[in-house]
Amino acid sequence: MTPEEILRQLNIKKDHYNDLHVIRNFSSFVAISNGRIVAMTDPWMQHCPLFSRLYVMTQTDDREIIKQGIREAVEGKIKQFGLFTGERQLHREDIAVPYGASEMMMYGLTKKGIDATVTACDGAGTVIAVTPSLVQGIGSRMNGLFYTTPIKEVIQEIESQQGTVVFPETAEIDQVKGVEKAAQMGYHTVAVTINGFTEEDLRCLRDLEEDYSITVVCIIVCTTGITQERTDHIAQYADLVWSCASGEVRETIGRKSILQITIPIPVFVVTEKGMKFASFYCSNPAILQNLDTSKQYLIANTVKGTPLTMGMFSTYLTEANLPLRGENDPR
Secondary structure: OOHHHHHHHOOOOHHHOOOOEEEEEOOEEEEEEOOEEEEEOOOOOOOOHHHHHHOOOOOOOOHHHHHHHHHHHHHHHHHHHOOOOOOOOOOOOOOOOOOOHHHHHHHHHHOOOOOEEEEEEOOOEEEEEOOHHHHHHHHOOOOEEEEOOOOHHHHHHHHHOOOEEOOOOOOOOOHHHHHHHHHHOOOOEEEEEEEOOOOOOOHHHHHHHHHHOOEEEEEEEOOOOOOHHHHHHHHHHOOEEEOOOOHHHHHHHHHHOOEEEOOOOOEEEOOHHHHHHHHOOEOOHHHHHOOOOOOOEEEEOOOOOEEEEEOOEEEEEEEOOOOOOOOOOOO
16 A cells, blocks of 8 residues: 555645654554644554553454554654654664564674664654664654654754665655665665565565675565455565564465464564574574474464573474464454
8 A cells, every 4th residue: 555545544635744654553544743643544453462562452342442542552652752753762772572673673783693774764764774772763662654754853863873864855765775775885784674565566675686786684564454465475575574463474474484483473484584684683593593494483482392582582492383373363
């Protein structure tokens, strides 16, 4: 889905706002301007284990109660972390989500497993980061970002932390062009997050690998509600995929994965390149790097197997037939 289509769903004309940011939270598109929510679409999810862990959310079928919970969560992000404003916090070193994409990229940069990351930040758009705390500051509390406009203070703070805002005049989100810019800057191993619900062509990333002789770790996030066609495209080109609430991802991508990390909202590691990237989040990277990739594995704290630490969390590694699902799946 394009930003223009989402704005139509929100009944918003972007020309009416000089400050506008659109995210998706708990299946609801939310538009924010000048630090205030100005529009929301109706959510269709009933339960998300991660959302319930991070925020207070009553499990109910009442759409209005759910919308109020989403509103409170987004307003909390604005108040506590300055999201969508010039007060945006962009430095963070703690783990917010046990198996989050920004957490893994932070560890990858710290352990020199990757040279740079390409992510999307409210108020800046596509950003190239080389500082671990910056990539975590950008991503730790950010849900799927679909549209944003420039915020001068955010761009200045990113640049002060050695980050590069690829489109400072427009805050455009174009992750493929971000990877190309990173390659032109001389980075050789780049991890990039792509919003799975958008229409970016992942084949272009593989073309860039050949054109610039670089390694691109393709990380797909925000997959709730994607079509089977989009799922098949992602399965062909991605290295790691966050399943979010997508049954299509669980069945199509889960079945072909080497590794599933956690059960309620699985992270599927699809390729050897993805496995190497995930290994930097492990206290003993060799454990993951030396696995037999003809088999399938699960990392979870509800099973018994080889003990290991992922980030700061004690868990276990075991062989499994993927995907594995549980009673706490998103609904």
